[in-house]
Amino acid sequence: xxxxxxxxxxxxxxxxxxxxxxxxxxxxxxxxxxxxxxxxxxxxxxxxxxxxxxxxxxxxxxxxxxxxxxxxxxxxxxxxxxxxxxxxxxxxxxxxxxxxxxxxxxxxxxxxxxxxxxxxxxxxxxxxxxxxxxxxxxxxxxxxxxxxxxxxxxxxxxxxxxxxxxxxxxxxxxxxxxxxxxxxxxxxxxxxxxxxxxxxxxxxxxxxxxxxxxxxxxxxxxxxxxxxxxxx
Amino acid sequence: xxxxxxxxxxxxxxxxxxxxxxxxxxxxxxxxxxxxxxxxxxxxxxxxxxxxxxxxxxxxxxxxxxxxxxxxxxxxxxxxxxxxxxxxxxxxxxxxxxxxxxxxxxxxxxxxxxxxxxxxxxxxxxxxxxxxxxxxxxxxxxxxxxxxxxxxxxxxxxxxxxxxxxxxxxxxxxxxxxxxxxxxxxxxxxxxxxxxxxxxxxxxxxxxx
Numbered sequence: 001x002x003x004x005x006x007x008x009x010x011x012x013x014x015x016x017x018x019x020x021x022x023x024x025x026x027x028x029x030x031x032x033x034x035x036x037x038x039x040x041x042x043x044x045x046x047x048x049x050x051x052x053x054x055x056x057x058x059x060x061x062x063x064x065x066x067x068x069x070x071x072x073x074x075x076x077x078x079x080x081x082x083x084x085x086x087x088x089x090x091x092x093x094x095x096x097x098x099x100x101x102x103x104x105x106x107x108x109x110x111x112x113x114x115x116x117x118x119x120x121x122x123x124x125x126x127x128x129x130x131x132x133x134x135x136x137x138x139x140x141x142x143x144x145x146x147x148x149x150x151x152x153x154x155x156x157x158x159x160x161x162x163x164x165x166x167x168x169x170x171x172x173x174x175x176x177x178x179x180x181x182x183x184x185x186x187x188x189x190x191x192x193x194x195x196x197x198x199x200x201x202x203x204x205x206x207x208x209x210x211x212x213x214x215x216x217x218x219x220x221x222x223x224x225x226x227x228x229x230x231x232x
Numbered sequence: 233x234x235x236x237x238x239x240x241x242x243x244x245x246x247x248x249x250x251x252x253x254x255x256x257x258x259x260x261x262x263x264x265x266x267x268x269x270x271x272x273x274x275x276x277x278x279x280x281x282x283x284x285x286x287x288x289x290x291x292x293x294x295x296x297x298x299x300x301x302x303x304x305x306x307x308x309x310x311x312x313x314x315x316x317x318x319x320x321x322x323x324x325x326x327x328x329x330x331x332x333x334x335x336x337x338x339x340x341x342x343x344x345x346x347x348x349x350x351x352x353x354x355x356x357x358x359x360x361x362x363x364x365x366x367x368x369x370x371x372x373x374x375x376x377x378x379x380x381x382x383x384x385x386x387x388x389x390x391x392x393x394x395x396x397x398x399x400x401x402x403x404x405x406x407x408x409x410x411x412x413x414x415x416x417x418x419x420x421x422x423x424x425x426x427x428x429x430x431x432x433x434x435x436x437x438x439x440x441x
Contacts, residue, residue, distance in 0.1 A: 054357055056356060056357075137360070140353040140354050140360060141353075141354060141356060141357055141360060142354070143267075143269060143354045144267060144269075144354065147353070147354055151405070151408070154401075171434075172433070175424070175433050175434070175437045177420075177421035177424060177425070178421070179402050179418065179421050179422070179425070180421075180425065182398075182401065182402050182405060183398035183399065183401065183402050183421075183422070183425045184398060185398075185401070186397055186398045186400070186401020186402060186404075186405075187393075187394035187395060187396075187397040187398025187399075187401065188394060188397075188398075189397070189401070190367070190393070190394070190396075190397025190398070190400065190401060191390055191393050191394050191397055193364075194364055194367075194393065194397075197360070197361065197364060207390065209388070210388035210389065210390045210391070210394070211390075211394070213388050214388060214390075214391065214394045214429065217428060217429050217433075218425075218428055218433060221432065221433065222383055222428075222429060222432060226383075226386070229388075
């Protein structure tokens, strides 16, 4: 993250009061680190506050309380709750994308790569229930500021499935339609969101075989897709 | 001269129904024009050409009106889908006829479709929950496919949810790109998408052609 030039010109005595909440001895840390740290704390604070209150009822006071920073610090980083939310959303999606991509790239064969990618996504969301709710449910509720980013994030999953067209026999390619991947991705995301809304985030990983079979069926046929879904 | 009492009662009922329908269609138009958040009861009242009191005789708030709009639309969609599906015999034909009826409804009511399929997602938690519930009501129509499928109960338990979610996502994308008018063209692709897991891709392609 780029340091704020004005901030780096400040002396150590100008550190904001919440720095005193960091363990002693850390006061010598560079301003840039503190700023970054505050930003991450605000983002985590927002995720906690939103999980607790829902986006609409979340106030900046909730966020700063969870982040243990001052209101002034909040406004040094973000101009509004919406802006903080967008930042949080992008941070979460970047992490999610990195995990999915790394898991996918690690596999040689496409069916296994899809399985690994879906597994990474479910694993991340199950382990981070607040972030899961923020990215898959509250992002929609938060309204127009995030909805476009949400749509784009979901569309960014399409190429992972499209890669499955490569090397398929001509009769398979002939019957796949232009919307196949869009419908597959939308169906998977919809199921995941529904489970999060129902408070079943911790059990998301149980969906792995179902989702893998669903995603692979149009390319491999039902029997082979079911086999790949079991990890064999 | 006053109309006979029975007749008056009938017309009052008619007027109430009519007012409700007008309010709902005004809400949908205003929502499309301004986005749900920005719409006020005053906007709805103005567009519907009714008194503010009349609005509050029918609904307790903007949100109440929005949820009623969702419920009405889902009820009407289901009615049309079931009507169309029961006119044909096989399950494959039923999926085709039901989806055709649904897409036709979406194409013929663009404001209502945008309100209930796009805006409903960002109109607050109650509305989002209502939307999710409404998707569930289509599950039984697909689930019958397990009886014609060779793999029957081996199919993933969540299959119907993912199929319906996928279909709605594709429709959602077309609506936000202002392609609602051409949505009926998606019929063969969506039918094939829905049938493939049950009867295999080749049979699904034939059934959707």
